[in-house]
Amino acid sequence: MSHRSRSPARLLVALLLVCLAFDLIVLGWGETPSAIARRLFSGTWGTPYGIGQVLFKATSIAIAAVAARIALRAGLFNIGVDGSIAVAAIAVGAVGAKLPPDVSPLVAWPLLAIVGFVAGGLWAMPAAVLRARFGAHEVISGIMLNKIASSFVGYLLVRGLAEEASVHTRALPRGALLTRLDHLGAMFHGLRGSAVNVALLVAAVVVLAWSFVARRSIFGRELAAVGASPSVAEASGLPIARHIILALGLSGAVAGLTALNDVMGYKGYAEEGLSAGVGFTGLAAALLAGESTIGLFAAALLFATLSQGGLSINARIPMDVVDVIVALLILLVSSGEGLSRALLGPPAPAAKGPTSPR
Amino acid sequence: MSRLFTLAFLAQSLRIGLPYLAAAMGGIWSERAGVVNVALEGTMLVGALGAVIGTTTSGSPWIGLLCALVAGVVLQLVHGLAVLRGHANAIVSGIAINLLAAGGTRFLLRSFYDSASNSPSIPSLVRRSSDASGSALLASTLLDPSTWLVVTCIAVTVFAFSRTRFGLRVLAVGESPAAAENAGVSIDRTRLGAVVCAGLCAGMAGAWLAFDQHQFSSGMSGGRGFIALAAVIAGGWRPGRAAFACLVFGAAEAAQILFQDQHWVPHHLVQMLPYVVTLIALAGVIGRSRPPAALGRN
Numbered sequence: 001m002s003h004r005s006r007s008p009a010r011l012l013v014a015l016l017l018v019c020l021a022f023d024l025i026v027l028g029w030g031e032t033p034s035a036i037a038r039r040l041f042s043g044t045w046g047t048p049y050g051i052g053q054v055l056f057k058a059t060s061i062a063i064a065a066v067a068a069r070i071a072l073r074a075g076l077f078n079i080g081v082d083g084s085i086a087v088a089a090i091a092v093g094a095v096g097a098k099l100p101p102d103v104s105p106l107v108a109w110p111l112l113a114i115v116g117f118v119a120g121g122l123w124a125m126p127a128a129v130l131r132a133r134f135g136a137h138e139v140i141s142g143i144m145l146n147k148i149a150s151s152f153v154g155y156l157l158v159r160g161l162a163e164e165a166s167v168h169t170r171a172l173p174r175g176a177l178l179t180r181l182d183h184l185g186a187m188f189h190g191l192r193g194s195a196v197n198v199a200l201l202v203a204a205v206v207v208l209a210w211s212f213v214a215r216r217s218i219f220g221r222e223l224a225a226v227g228a229s230p231s232v233a234e235a236s237g238l239p240i241a242r243h244i245i246l247a248l249g250l251s252g253a254v255a256g257l258t259a260l261n262d263v264m265g266y267k268g269y270a271e272e273g274l275s276a277g278v279g280f281t282g283l284a285a286a287l288l289a290g291e292s293t294i295g296l297f298a299a300a301l302l303f304a305t306l307s308q309g310g311l312s313i314n315a316r317i318p319m320d321v322v323d324v325i326v327a328l329l330i331l332l333v334s335s336g337e338g339l340s341r342a343l344l345g346p347p348a349p350a351a352k353g354p355t356s357p358r
Numbered sequence: 359m360s361r362l363f364t365l366a367f368l369a370q371s372l373r374i375g376l377p378y379l380a381a382a383m384g385g386i387w388s389e390r391a392g393v394v395n396v397a398l399e400g401t402m403l404v405g406a407l408g409a410v411i412g413t414t415t416s417g418s419p420w421i422g423l424l425c426a427l428v429a430g431v432v433l434q435l436v437h438g439l440a441v442l443r444g445h446a447n448a449i450v451s452g453i454a455i456n457l458l459a460a461g462g463t464r465f466l467l468r469s470f471y472d473s474a475s476n477s478p479s480i481p482s483l484v485r486r487s488s489d490a491s492g493s494a495l496l497a498s499t500l501l502d503p504s505t506w507l508v509v510t511c512i513a514v515t516v517f518a519f520s521r522t523r524f525g526l527r528v529l530a531v532g533e534s535p536a537a538a539e540n541a542g543v544s545i546d547r548t549r550l551g552a553v554v555c556a557g558l559c560a561g562m563a564g565a566w567l568a569f570d571q572h573q574f575s576s577g578m579s580g581g582r583g584f585i586a587l588a589a590v591i592a593g594g595w596r597p598g599r600a601a602f603a604c605l606v607f608g609a610a611e612a613a614q615i616l617f618q619d620q621h622w623v624p625h626h627l628v629q630m631l632p633y634v635v636t637l638i639a640l641a642g643v644i645g646r647s648r649p650p651a652a653l654g655r656n
Contacts, residue, residue, distance in 0.1 A: 007630075018521070028400075077453070079447050079453075126637065130637065130640060130641050133640045136591075136637075136640040136641050137587075137591065137640070138394075139396055139449060139584070139590045140584050140587055140591070140636070140640060141637055141640060143581055144581075144584070144588075144633040144634075144636050144637050144640075145633075145637070147581055147630070147633045147635050148630045148634065148637075149370060151626045151627070151629040152626070154629075154632070155624055155626035155627060156625045158624070158626060159624070194427070202648065208621045280457075283453070284453075284454075286456070287450055287453070289368045318464065318465050318468040318469070318474075319463070320461040320464040320468070321461070321465055322461070322463040323457055323458075323462075323464075324458060324461040324465060325464050326457060326461075327454045327455070327457040327458035327461060327462075328454075328458065330450065330454035330457070331436070331440055331446070331451060331454045331455070331458070333453065333536035334388075334440070334444070334447060334450045334451060334454070335440040335441075335443070335445065335446035336444070337442020337444070337445060338443055338444035338445030338446065339443060339444040339638025
């Protein structure tokens, strides 16, 4: 499958083409590409605050990307990550607000992480079961569950979860908030004002842990077998339905961990639309990164940069240009192999062969 | 409950079902040829914006309709080429196309109308009466040319698959590409043709939305492309049954609108109705509906 294998050369060509497209769009809008690019850079990597914001956004994107990648390993597209994220956020907000005011972080952090994990995983269950038992397409059921999730969250907030006269849950006690990086020491003082917090470390651990599980564990290999060919995997005795449910469930559960970053690390409460769209960006990052671990970190940073940078260029050119660029990049990377073959003739025999997953 | 059995409700269900009908026919064209098409959502979106830009710049909604169809075809061709020539995974391509459409239409909305949310208002193909009674709504829906364009989409699709050489070729490359190729049918060209038909139908669906709401608003397709695709699957990839599923989804959405101002049921829960119905339909039909044999294998 083409979304698993990546060649650095093709990736580079795709990036160059996308930069060209960006230039053309900017010129078409009537701005100079270099000025917009400079603005994009200075709003992100140009200041300590910008770097902090990029890292903050990359945290959620990386976690969501791992969630997407878990499902992708089994050949499934978990579009429902956004729904899991929304429901996990409200669950963490609701449980967190009920904790005693003097709760210790040693209790609150793991407890709320488990709440987010379980809530996200539970929300993925309908799509998982529909896929495993009835063969219902997970992309369509994922979209439907995302829509249902946003109504559900709205319903819960209106029916008592929201603080009086507001649209968000009551504030989490101090002990349930994740430490901002700028509070960790003089080294990080420059990040002040940005929302980057220790959830960044959680994201890094999640990425590395899944890479290890995917490659080294029997479970990871079995998922890959299911993803490569369900019929072959079934013939060799793997319980396909169970693996599909596990893959989508674990995917949703990991997605729920984004609540650590957005609810416990940033807002301190849950509200409707918090971290909306992060799941989709995570899926895009996972598609771009293929199977590579470094690629996943790079893709998360790239999309976080574009998302934060979009805000700083929005005054000059609509930030939606970023979505266009990301879409073109995914299109080019996913169809690059076939297109280059169609345009440049067949590749050297050595480059040929099955592109089956490792 | 009695309000469900009125002429107004029937008219409303039909009206809401129309864009689903058109988009579902698009889905059938593409998927019967073997090309998985989650890009219907984005195609509806560019169709809707195409209709608005065409109408505001030319002054004629008919030109707007034409622009919608062209925009739909172009976007579907990108999808078709990425999948057929680029050998991209069809779902990856569809996801990227939907993102392209969502970002691209918002970008164009700002370049044309300097607005982040919606376009100025446009006239529809014919002026609709403001009478809100059930019979007037039904009559105006039935007299609207865009209704008949959707009906034409369905009729042409049904006719093409049963009577025309092209339609039979589409079915052949979707069921048994190898056999079709042996019989001298070009697989890629036939599939591209089917994808063009998908673009026409889904573009039409988008134009319908724009003319119905007299404007374009950001993200206005609102998941309808996916619901139409669910109708295709629930209908076993057959035009008649898919059309029936679309009307059921239309009725679910009409019921949602009806219940929205009722106080005995929370409106957040009512909002979920069309999506829950879609989920149930997806789960309920499986095992009884068989996808085209070569769907997704290219």
